[in-house]
Amino acid sequence: MIRVLGLCVGLLLGSGLGLAEKAVDATFYGYVDSDVCARVMLGPVTDSRIKCSTDTAKKGSPPVVVRGADNAVFSVKNKKTVKKMVGDFAKISGATKVKSGSIKISSAESVELSAIPADAAEVNLMDVRNYRTSGDRVYEQVRHTLAMMPYISYFDFISFALVGDEVILTGWTVRITNRQEAYRRVKQIEGVSHVTNNIDVLPMGSMDMQIRAQAGARLGRMLSQYFWGNGSDIKIIVKNGDIILLGTVTRQGDSDIANIQCNTVPGAFHVFNLLRVVPPQKKG
Amino acid sequence: MRKRKGEVMSRMWNYSRPTVPWRLLAATLTILLTAACSQQPASESSGSSAAASVKVVPAGQDTSGFLQDYSKLEPHPTIEGAETYENPDPLNDLNDYIAMIVDPVEVYVASDGDPASISDEGLEAVTGYFQYAITSAVADAFPIVDEPNPLALRLRSALVGVDTGEGAAAGETSEETGEALTRSINVSEVIVEFELVDSESGEVIAAAVDTAKLGSGAEVGTTHFSRMERFEEAKLAFDEWASRLREFLDAEHEIEGAPEEERTRESYQPYGPS
Numbered sequence: 229m230i231r232v233l234g235l236c237v238g239l240l241l242g243s244g245l246g247l248a249e250k251a252v253d254a255t256f257y258g259y260v261d262s263d264v265c266a267r268v269m270l271g272p273v274t275d276s277r278i279k280c281s282t283d284t285a286k287k288g289s290p291p292v293v294v295r296g297a298d299n300a301v302f303s304v305k306n307k308k309t310v311k312k313m314v315g316d317f318a319k320i321s322g323a324t325k326v327k328s329g330s331i332k333i334s335s336a337e338s339v340e341l342s343a344i345p346a347d348a349a350e351v352n353l354m355d356v357r358n359y360r361t362s363g364d365r366v367y368e369q370v371r372h373t374l375a376m377m378p379y380i381s382y383f384d385f386i387s388f389a390l391v392g393d394e395v396i397l398t399g400w401t402v403r404i405t406n407r408q409e410a411y412r413r414v415k416q417i418e419g420v421s422h423v424t425n426n427i428d429v430l431p432m433g434s435m436d437m438q439i440r441a442q443a444g445a446r447l448g449r450m451l452s453q454y455f456w457g458n459g460s461d462i463k464i465i466v467k468n469g470d471i472i473l474l475g476t477v478t479r480q481g482d483s484d485i486a487n488i489q490c491n492t493v494p495g496a497f498h499v500f501n502l503l504r505v506v507p508p509q510k511k512g
Numbered sequence: 513m514r515k516r517k518g519e520v521m522s523r524m525w526n527y528s529r530p531t532v533p534w535r536l537l538a539a540t541l542t543i544l545l546t547a548a549c550s551q552q553p554a555s556e557s558s559g560s561s562a563a564a565s566v567k568v569v570p571a572g573q574d575t576s577g578f579l580q581d582y583s584k585l586e587p588h589p590t591i592e593g594a595e596t597y598e599n600p601d602p603l604n605d606l607n608d609y610i611a612m613i614v615d616p617v618e619v620y621v622a623s624d625g626d627p628a629s630i631s632d633e634g635l636e637a638v639t640g641y642f643q644y645a646i647t648s649a650v651a652d653a654f655p656i657v658d659e660p661n662p663l664a665l666r667l668r669s670a671l672v673g674v675d676t677g678e679g680a681a682a683g684e685t686s687e688e689t690g691e692a693l694t695r696s697i698n699v700s701e702v703i704v705e706f707e708l709v710d711s712e713s714g715e716v717i718a719a720a721v722d723t724a725k726l727g728s729g730a731e732v733g734t735t736h737f738s739r740m741e742r743f744e745e746a747k748l749a750f751d752e753w754a755s756r757l758r759e760f761l762d763a764e765h766e767i768e769g770a771p772e773e774e775r776t777r778e779s780y781q782p783y784g785p786s
Contacts, residue, residue, distance in 0.1 A: 375780035379653050405653045437657065456772070457607065458776060
């Protein structure tokens, strides 16, 4: 009997371990962010990003660690270790799993930006001057490539940053193919040397599916001008009961309507309204 | 008088010692193992013969009757041999769905065929493998769910024109297993029909009839070695039909037309430094 059970346990653990990624111990400088902002506010740590991090963390978005050297986002297994450090730079040590984007922290301490060695790769990524933005040829090509992906729905949001000739992809998607396809397409663009893929594949549990359906139906009805054929100006991200609203609307009133409608969706825990209000003449 | 915690635990242990904890543990492990195993090869086993049924194409008719409506099918512009339909109503747009439920595959034999001549093993092999193939082909674009939802499609599929293949002589047995050989299933003349319906309302969102004869020379349903090669050919045919279904779905999701391209491009405003 015990042997049989031992075999069962062995099989169970073996099958799990066979698929599991091996953890690698690492120490690095990074930024302690909220999960929501880490996947939206890519790039240098500015005042607006710190505000986004602390505001969304207060509303319940779990803390994550963003590795300074490459902007890789790690979800934290022992969240208490960094919960009070959201919005700070930190020196982090722990067991990392790069592929699955997770870390088990063994130690974490807040540091000042000035404490990070000037020649470290982390400094490069934190300096806003190193980012290429709108108007740059490669930037526009990446933007166009991601915009034209066929399976992007209003339940997906994919963003990116371009630092030198390196692209950092981020965001959320309900489809694995979008994560793979974004990486494949961007990697092929001339002038891109390296791609970091932080796109998070969302869980498809029945509760999240119900929330998606309800939120989508409400916003589609109340704010139909922002939804069309293959695209939308508003993105509705649902992750473990939380709703994250992204994209642009033309009036503050529309942003408020979206917020109110999503707040009344049964089963939704929090609504993070990150919609930007862009008057029509300034859009594009 | 209050009993000490250790004393109570000790009595409980003595009372139930012979089997209960082990049974509980074994049952838990069994459930966990079953759950783990059932997730492994997608749905390779989910289309088993228990759920599959064999129907007969009605005599004197051109169609099997599997699809709700054949009249709106039109030749696909890029997939040769396929006739397709997509619901033109914007409220029933294929692009609005993000997940899929895959139903067990149905099998139709020709109107002069005998459904009883199809062996259970052959039927299980055909439907099980085809369901596995189509699930594998679509799952990264339409995550598989098991509950109806306004955002989930239900994929219905049928193999039409299945025939019984070479008969085994009476008393002929497999060289490897010694089991009696049954008649194999011939998929040479098979066409494939798909229907995508709203998983809640049942409204048809898209449909396709694939008349490409991909299963030429392929047979399924016996352990005889020479027929195993034909089973490999059948698997290739099933994979190809599944891949053509994916091609159809990909084509329907392409962003088309200058206004839509422009609006999509304009709407794509990444956050971060600008």
